[in-house]
Amino acid sequence: MAGMTKRRIANPLALAVLALLSERPMHPYEMSTTLRERAKEESIKLNYGSLYSVVESLRRHDLIDVQETIREGKRPERTVYAITDLGRDELVDWMSELLAVPVKEFTRFEAALSLMPVIAPDDVLRLVETRLVRLDAEIAAMGGVMAEMARQGMPYLWSIEADYARALRRAERDFVRNLAEKLRDGTLEGIDIWRRAHEGGDLPSEDDWARAVGRPLRSIK
Amino acid sequence: MAGMTKRRIANPLALAVLALLSERPMHPYEMSTTLRERAKEESIKLNYGSLYSVVESLRRHDLIDVQETIREGKRPERTVYAITDLGRDELVDWMSELLAVPVKEFTRFEAALSLMPVIAPDDVLRLVETRLVRLDAEIAAMGGVMAEMARQGMPYLWSIEADYARALRRAERDFVRNLAEKLRDGTLEGIDIWRRAHEGGDLPSEDDWARAVGRPLRSIK
DNA sequence: AGGTAAATACTCGAAGTCGGATATTTGAGC
């Protein structure tokens, strides 16, 4: 259970393939349409190129097997795959690890926040205000999708990942709203140095910060 | 500002390189140590192999330039790079887009949630309870790091990305806590079908779900 | 003086990722 050894196959799409094949054998194209039908595309990045290489990789590692290769008329051949016992074990083990062990995810917005001082504070304010509007719109849209799914009689269990995504977006929105306020009223700690550095027209240099703080800079951690 | 054309260079590490070179010219190894010193490694995935290819890619696109190549003693050559005007524009444009436009990020936990029914509900409960403990520990540790940075006189601005990461983790913790409760007291909608499907020893099939709901399955969206 | 750990500075190849190209068949509308 949740063996922490580095997994040779890491793409979540491979996990989805194992999950689908644990229901019944399929060929890759059917996997892609099934994922789309069940709206898993929203939570697991699916693209055709990756699908076929991921399937081939699973086969090489004996987690799935070719069941048959059929050809109907002159269409391209369809190769139908089935999950192996090894694949079933891997599915449970991998899922257990994903559910039990939080891992750090590197998001783009976090990267941008960490480099924020390269943009002048007033410009940042305008940009995050724009983000705020879009986040609110997105959150509302997510609510709409979930309501529609409920209306169609689908259990919450089917859209739980959407609910999770919305919870994260809400947290982001609250954070951004708070940041915008602190930028607007000037209470963000460090904003004075940041603003002065940009007044000269240049980006703030390491020295600007060093002068402002006690001086360390080379002694963090 | 924030031109939405697909960026040929997408790796956030390239953004960090542009940001560093906007301060002063550097060679790649110095970039890596500087990023580490400033704790940017926490928010921007850094690995050596990627660094050198990303730098070469930036050079090919004329966003940075070779300034000089020096050799001290018998050490390997150091190639020092400088940002170009084009690079400065790209930095501002890219940063603006990252700050203003929320994009969907595919997290592993979201993928796992969407495939959750392949594990029996009681097992899922144990797994997410473990996650809950680890999330609490992680959130506490993040608070410790931020407090220590503040103690050393560093402005909040320098650890704002850590604060954001913590806000997301807190939202995740609240979500997971809520999920665990609903699993424990059986109020999670759909749990009965889920549990019955696993009682037979098999994983729930599409038909199990189809029988349980109105029947559509092939008519979602 | 000798040894070794850490720091310096990159290089390489295997593997994975991605979007678009390809080639056929079915279906809907006129």
Place this chain on the structure above:
DNA sequence: GCTCAAATATCCGACTTCGAGTATTTACCT
């Protein structure tokens, strides 16, 4: 019965990513 869009099913090559390897120099300890 003809055409054009959509569906069916996969392949390809350019580009990235990643971890591990290489080779030297400096710093420190005994």
